[in-house]
Amino acid sequence: MPTSLGKSLSNLMKRILFSKRLDKKEVESFIKELQRVLLQADVSVELVKKISDNLRKKCLETKPPPGLTLREHLIKTLYEELVELLGKEPSSLIGKRRIMLIGLFGSGKTTTAGKLAKYLQKQGLKPALVACDYHRPAAPDQLKQIGEQIGIPVHVNKDKDPFKAAKEGMEKFKQMDSIIFDTAGRNALDKELADELKKLGRIINPDEVLLVIPADIGKVGGKQAEEFNKLVGITGVVITKMDGTARGGGALAACAATGAKVKFLGTGERLDDLEVYDPIRFVSRLIGFGDLQALMEKAREAEIKEEDVKKIVEGSFTLADFYKQIEAMQKMGPLDQLAQMIPGLGYTLPQDILQIQEEKMKKWKAIIQSMTPEERENPSIINKSRIERIAKGSGTKESEVRELLRQFEKMKKLIKSMGGIKGLKRGAFQKVLKRFGFKM
Amino acid sequence: MFSLLKKKLSEVAKKLTGKAKEKEVKKKEVKKAERVKREKEKTVKKKPKLIEKIVRKVTVKKLDENDVLPILQDLELSLVEADVAFETAEKIKKNLVNELVGKEIRRGKEKEVVLNAIKKTLLKILDVPSIDLVKMVRGKKKQGKPFVILFLGYNGSGKTTSMAKLVHFLKKKGFSCVFAAADTFRAASIEQLEEHARKLGIKVIKHRYGADPAAVVFDAIKHAEANRIDVVLADTAGRTHANRNLMDELKKIVRVNKPDLKVLVIDSLTGNDAVEQAKMFDEAVGVDAVMFTKVDVNEKGGAILSVTHTIKKPILFLGTGQGYEDLEIFEKEKFVKDLIS
Numbered sequence: 001m002p003t004s005l006g007k008s009l010s011n012l013m014k015r016i017l018f019s020k021r022l023d024k025k026e027v028e029s030f031i032k033e034l035q036r037v038l039l040q041a042d043v044s045v046e047l048v049k050k051i052s053d054n055l056r057k058k059c060l061e062t063k064p065p066p067g068l069t070l071r072e073h074l075i076k077t078l079y080e081e082l083v084e085l086l087g088k089e090p091s092s093l094i095g096k097r098r099i100m101l102i103g104l105f106g107s108g109k110t111t112t113a114g115k116l117a118k119y120l121q122k123q124g125l126k127p128a129l130v131a132c133d134y135h136r137p138a139a140p141d142q143l144k145q146i147g148e149q150i151g152i153p154v155h156v157n158k159d160k161d162p163f164k165a166a167k168e169g170m171e172k173f174k175q176m177d178s179i180i181f182d183t184a185g186r187n188a189l190d191k192e193l194a195d196e197l198k199k200l201g202r203i204i205n206p207d208e209v210l211l212v213i214p215a216d217i218g219k220v221g222g223k224q225a226e227e228f229n230k231l232v233g234i235t236g237v238v239i240t241k242m243d244g245t246a247r248g249g250g251a252l253a254a255c256a257a258t259g260a261k262v263k264f265l266g267t268g269e270r271l272d273d274l275e276v277y278d279p280i281r282f283v284s285r286l287i288g289f290g291d292l293q294a295l296m297e298k299a300r301e302a303e304i305k306e307e308d309v310k311k312i313v314e315g316s317f318t319l320a321d322f323y324k325q326i327e328a329m330q331k332m333g334p335l336d337q338l339a340q341m342i343p344g345l346g347y348t349l350p351q352d353i354l355q356i357q358e359e360k361m362k363k364w365k366a367i368i369q370s371m372t373p374e375e376r377e378n379p380s381i382i383n384k385s386r387i388e389r390i391a392k393g394s395g396t397k398e399s400e401v402r403e404l405l406r407q408f409e410k411m412k413k414l415i416k417s418m419g420g421i422k423g424l425k426r427g428a429f430q431k432v433l434k435r436f437g438f439k440m
Numbered sequence: 441m442f443s444l445l446k447k448k449l450s451e452v453a454k455k456l457t458g459k460a461k462e463k464e465v466k467k468k469e470v471k472k473a474e475r476v477k478r479e480k481e482k483t484v485k486k487k488p489k490l491i492e493k494i495v496r497k498v499t500v501k502k503l504d505e506n507d508v509l510p511i512l513q514d515l516e517l518s519l520v521e522a523d524v525a526f527e528t529a530e531k532i533k534k535n536l537v538n539e540l541v542g543k544e545i546r547r548g549k550e551k552e553v554v555l556n557a558i559k560k561t562l563l564k565i566l567d568v569p570s571i572d573l574v575k576m577v578r579g580k581k582k583q584g585k586p587f588v589i590l591f592l593g594y595n596g597s598g599k600t601t602s603m604a605k606l607v608h609f610l611k612k613k614g615f616s617c618v619f620a621a622a623d624t625f626r627a628a629s630i631e632q633l634e635e636h637a638r639k640l641g642i643k644v645i646k647h648r649y650g651a652d653p654a655a656v657v658f659d660a661i662k663h664a665e666a667n668r669i670d671v672v673l674a675d676t677a678g679r680t681h682a683n684r685n686l687m688d689e690l691k692k693i694v695r696v697n698k699p700d701l702k703v704l705v706i707d708s709l710t711g712n713d714a715v716e717q718a719k720m721f722d723e724a725v726g727v728d729a730v731m732f733t734k735v736d737v738n739e740k741g742g743a744i745l746s747v748t749h750t751i752k753k754p755i756l757f758l759g760t761g762q763g764y765e766d767l768e769i770f771e772k773e774k775f776v777k778d779l780i781s
Binding site: 036039040041042044045104105106107108110111114135136137138139141142143144145146149187189214215216217218219220221224241243244245246247249250269 | 517520521522523525526527594595596597598625626627628629631632633634635636639680681682683707709710711712713714716717720733734736737738742743762
């Protein structure tokens with residue numbers, strides 16, 4: 001979220017991560033800034049206090065464990081604190097027979113029911129859906145239409161009775177691997193709706209109860225989660241609408257209040273847009289700055305091999321190598337995620353540029369694929385007619401082919417100069433990548 | 441004889457000196473008296489000044505940061521706890537600090553003064569021009585044209601339910617209504633609208649799923665014109681303001697149909713993101729009024745304050761329950777009282 005606050009935090013992170021000396025005063029000011037960021041991400045005041053107290057205790061009052069600098073220790077502790085609340089393990093629904101979805105109005109239960117069914121189907125299981133929401137007009141129709149889209153059976157009770165629907169559904173889908181029950185949205189503090197849910201819980205006797213909460217929910221998330229937990233006992237949390245601009249801090253409160261962990265994230269409006277919860281990615285997003293360590297690891301994975309280095313130093317870097325590099329960068333993940341992982345960069349890069357950049361990389365790959373091996377090894381032979389052919393073959397414009405060639409020459413020069421001066425130290429190539437990838 | 445004279449003389453002398461002494465004494469006494477008097481006068485003159493000063497010092501003081509900050513920090517936290525966006529709460533705090541520090545007030549009234557200032561500030565934020573929906577609809581009716589209301593908002597904010605409530609309200613005022621099912625994306629959205637329409641006894645103009653929503657609204661307006669229906673209420677698909685394509689689609693609906701009122705529906709349970717949602721919808725198509733929903737779940741609903749602070753648009757209604765009747769007019773005094781209590 002490109003807010004001024006985000007910028008100020010990212011500057012602070014830069015200071016912390018790249019400062020030569022990280023002393024107690026710096027840590028203290030870091031904690032203060034962090035508090036602001038967490039509050040802005042909808043984390044409750046109480047939790048913010050708890051997290052910052054723990055950080056102080058672990059980072060200031062005790063020495064960092066051997067092998068870790070205070071800086072690393074600070075980042076690590078912060079992650080651990082947040083992951084402790086949100087859950088470490090990616091979860092699995094395999095073996096869960098009866099899955100019940102509960103939540104407030106408009107949190108996205110029905111859509112999530114469809115997404116979960118599709119997810120289970122992809123795992124090779126046979127799921128079924130049961131409509132237990134007869135309050136919201138046309139909610140069963142919605143579930144039916146979703147079922148039709150993905151080819152999953154849906155049971156609806158004709159008398160619009162949620163209890164009968166649950167019973168019939170369990171009988172009808174005995175042979176299925178999993179049954180997902182979509183319940184009505186409700187205010188957990190509303191007596192009538194609470195009683196209905198309790199009764200439904202007794203009938204279904206679910207082995208997984210997922211609380212569905214939207215990422216943009218505020219402080220009310222914690223209180224509601226607590227009430228829901230009292231009614232039926234929550235085993236996990238699904239955070240929906242993660243494709244918006246909200247950071248999902250209300251989820252933290254829900255987890256803290258119930259002890260249940262996040263299991264899935266809804267990331268879009270299509271039924272495929274469901275992600276298994278990944279603590280690193282989620283926590284990064286929550287606090288708005290990336291995980292340097294993960295970036296380093298990923299960068300190392302993508303690092304070039306010894307022989308490539310030689311080639312580069314000798315100036316024989318070819319388009320085939322360039323192709324490999326593009327692939328390596330794509331392996332590191334979508335560019336926006338990558339950018340978020342670089343502290344200080346996450347906020348400065350507008351989404352548009354990243355999107356364009358990503359599209360460009362795809363095109364470049366297609367262009368290189370449309371070249372002959374000879375052209376790839378020796379791009380200087382590419383003349384006008386060859387450009388025409390390559391553009392046609394790759395479905396791109398001639399100007400785009402030319403742009404690629406220009407960029408390739410630029411990169412070749414840049415790499416050569418860096419290789420020559422620094423002897424291509426570890427990480428030097430990453431600098432090139434960064435410059436090349438982000439500064440065009 | 442001489443002795444007598446001497447005596448007399450000495451007596452005179454004595455008398456004289458005595459008189460002189462006496463005089464001196466008297467003079468001194470007079471001086472003293474005068475001095476005392478002067479001093480008295482001085483003190484008498486001085487006294488009221490001093491008392492005033494002391495009184496002033498005791499009762500009037502300049503507010504400094506130490507008086508103001510603790511109260512305002514508490515305020516900031518309680519606003520944030522009530523889901524007012526952090527950014528908004530911080531701005532409110534900063535403005536109040538600027539306003540209050542250096543202000544002369546009566547001693548012992550610090551808290552009262554600060555609290556009053558807070559109340560005033562919050563009320564001022566909520567003091568946006570109101571809109572008279574009934575009057576607007578009537579005005580359009582006089583021209584013989586239907587009044588077109590477009591509902592927009594994030595997924596699950598409660599657009600469809602709010603529309604149904606508004607139809608209920610408008611029908612009670614004697615207006616005829618029609619729905620435009622312009623959410624052609626979400627599964628069963630049209631059926632949902634049809635069920636409401638059946639209960640409310642009005643018609644739905646619809647196309648297939650996946651159809652162009654701008655065209656649906658267009659047809660509904662044509663239908664209303666032909667059948668002399670007063671109000672067209674158009675439902676749009678819930679969309680995230682972060683998706684450019686969906687926002688472009690919204691822009692097209694507005695461009696083609698030029699609605700009279702664009703109502704942004706915001707879930708009052710939303711936290712900090714409410715500001716972002718309001719800002720981006722307003723930037724994309726221009727919001728005319730806001731409806732906050734689910735206020736019965738969270739009466740504090742700080743989102744109301746942050747959104748109004750951000751886009752300064754009138755609040756049409758609050759949604760306060762599942763029934764068609766559950767529609768309330770926003771009362772800012774009550775809201776502010778609840779918020780800071």
